[in-house]
Amino acid sequence: MLRSVRILGQKVDVVIVEDLEVTTGSVTSGANGAYSNTHNLIELDKGQSPERMRVTLMHECLHALLDAGGIDDLLNAHHDDLDEQVVGRLAPLMFSWLRENPTALAYLKGGD
Numbered sequence: 001m002l003r004s005v006r007i008l009g010q011k012v013d014v015v016i017v018e019d020l021e022v023t024t025g026s027v028t029s030g031a032n033g034a035y036s037n038t039h040n041l042i043e044l045d046k047g048q049s050p051e052r053m054r055v056t057l058m059h060e061c062l063h064a065l066l067d068a069g070g071i072d073d074l075l076n077a078h079h080d081d082l083d084e085q086v087v088g089r090l091a092p093l094m095f096s097w098l099r100e101n102p103t104a105l106a107y108l109k110g111g112d
Ligand SMILES: [Zn+2]
Pocket: 059, 063, 084, 087, 088
């Protein structure tokens, strides 16, 4: 299983946890994943299918990328929690694109 990802050269650890809970404001609820920029950590809930966990990893990586680029702040200044909506829609699209375009991915990585 994947143990870390890199976000703009920074190592972000990836861990699988049981019964992941996320606190938003005063509300704590179950979640499939969470990203912490203060701990450079992505947590994935164990109770999801392997395929769902991959999409969740993509989702949390997008949160990390938006955070690294300051895009989450731009979005949330426009509308509270807009980053969640953008990431929620973009993650399955990115996941699908990555799966469907291995040749394009190899090209982006510097291949022919
Ligand atoms: Zn999210």
